[in-house]
Amino acid sequence: MGRLNSNQLLEPVIGRFAPSPTGPLHFGTLLAALGSYLLAKCSGGCWLLRVEDLDPPRVIPGSADAILTLLEQLGFEWDGDVVYQSDRYERYRQILEQLRGQGRVFDCNCTRREILASAPHPGEEGPVYPGTCRSGVRGSRSERAVRLRVPDDVIGYCDRVYGQQQQNLEKEVGDFVLHRVDGLFAYQLAVVVDDIDAGVTQVVRGADLLSSTPRQIYLYQCLGMIAPDYFHLPLAFGHNGKKLSKRHGDIGLVSVDNGSNMLWWALEFLGQSPPPELFDSPPGELLCWGLENFQSATIPTQDRQVEFRPSILLV
Numbered sequence: 238m239g240r241l242n243s244n245q246l247l248e249p250v251i252g253r254f255a256p257s258p259t260g261p262l263h264f265g266t267l268l269a270a271l272g273s274y275l276l277a278k279c280s281g282g283c284w285l286l287r288v289e290d291l292d293p294p295r296v297i298p299g300s301a302d303a304i305l306t307l308l309e310q311l312g313f314e315w316d317g318d319v320v321y322q323s324d325r326y327e328r329y330r331q332i333l334e335q336l337r338g339q340g341r342v343f344d345c346n347c348t349r350r351e352i353l354a355s356a357p358h359p360g361e362e363g364p365v366y367p368g369t370c371r372s373g374v375r376g377s378r379s380e381r382a383v384r385l386r387v388p389d390d391v392i393g394y395c396d397r398v399y400g401q402q403q404q405n406l407e408k409e410v411g412d413f414v415l416h417r418v419d420g421l422f423a424y425q426l427a428v429v430v431d432d433i434d435a436g437v438t439q440v441v442r443g444a445d446l447l448s449s450t451p452r453q454i455y456l457y458q459c460l461g462m463i464a465p466d467y468f469h470l471p472l473a474f475g476h477n478g479k480k481l482s483k484r485h486g487d488i489g490l491v492s493v494d495n496g497s498n499m500l501w502w503a504l505e506f507l508g509q510s511p512p513p514e515l516f517d518s519p520p521g522e523l524l525c526w527g528l529e530n531f532q533s534a535t536i537p538t539q540d541r542q543v544e545f546r547p548s549i550l551l552v
């Protein structure tokens with residue numbers, strides 16, 4: 238699990254950024270790109286890029302290329318080839334069968350309504366699966382999901398930003414889906430298999446995934462692997478108090494034109510103190526400043542609203 242051993246400390250950091258191609262790059266995604274880039278590169282490590290196009294109906298054609306092009310224009314340099322999840326279904330299937338061979342997964346033909354009706358208590362992300370199909374499916378419904386059986390144990394880890402985290406998977410989540418009824422592989426499985434295969438040692442991403450992490454750490458345990466270090470980053474909100482994302486239209490959209498300003502705001506949002514005179518400097522200069530000055534200890538844990546003022550001289 239998420240413990241460090243002395244060997245790991247000596248190995249180079251392998252970080253990654255894994256955008257979903259569901260729209261243009263926005264400020265919320267830029268935070269993860271910048272945070273993962275600086276934390277990997279500050280320590281002389283590698284920074285990998287993975288396109289999370291696992292869910293074809295949600296993919297917007299052209300957006301993966303647009304995100305990669307923009308990252309390049311902003312001066313981000315990734316190591317190795319870009320990995321696409323849509324190329325890796327066979328690998329996910331192989332791991333699923335491995336887990337099946339170990340007796341760790343089971344088919345489930347419960348409907349959402351049945352799970353809601355029988356769940357003992359609501360979980361943070363929907364009803365806790367009550368284990369209905371653990372010893373075999375019931376009824377004649379043929380559509381099936383595949384779930385991972387979870388233990389009645391607390392999975393704990395120390396997030397490098399948010400500190401000690403823990404979750405009882407059985408009580409708070411329930412046996413979770415690895416392969417969905419619609420035939421798609423679940424994010425939890427794909428992200429763990431991808432990170433294992435790429436040798437990722439450091440995961441930097443938004444704090445909305447804090448509560449998914451114990452499930453992922455449990456998957457590492459099932460697969461006999463050591464989980465990476467986790468740095469979760471605070472979330473940026475728009476004016477309506479909701480997480481800043483593609484749904485907010487143009488607010489927070491990153492472009493070549495506003496790239497420097499957005500990088501400046503992103504550094505500031507992540508608890509750094511970029512010099513005001515860099516606000517309009519070329520993006521590469523902001524990244525250089527970040528590489529020399531980034532401190533993970535000052536990353537705040539408070540989600541907050543961002544106002545993208547046209548000039549910091551107005552502050």
Ligand SMILES: [Zn+2]
Nearest residue numbers: 345346347370
């Ligand atoms: Zn079931």
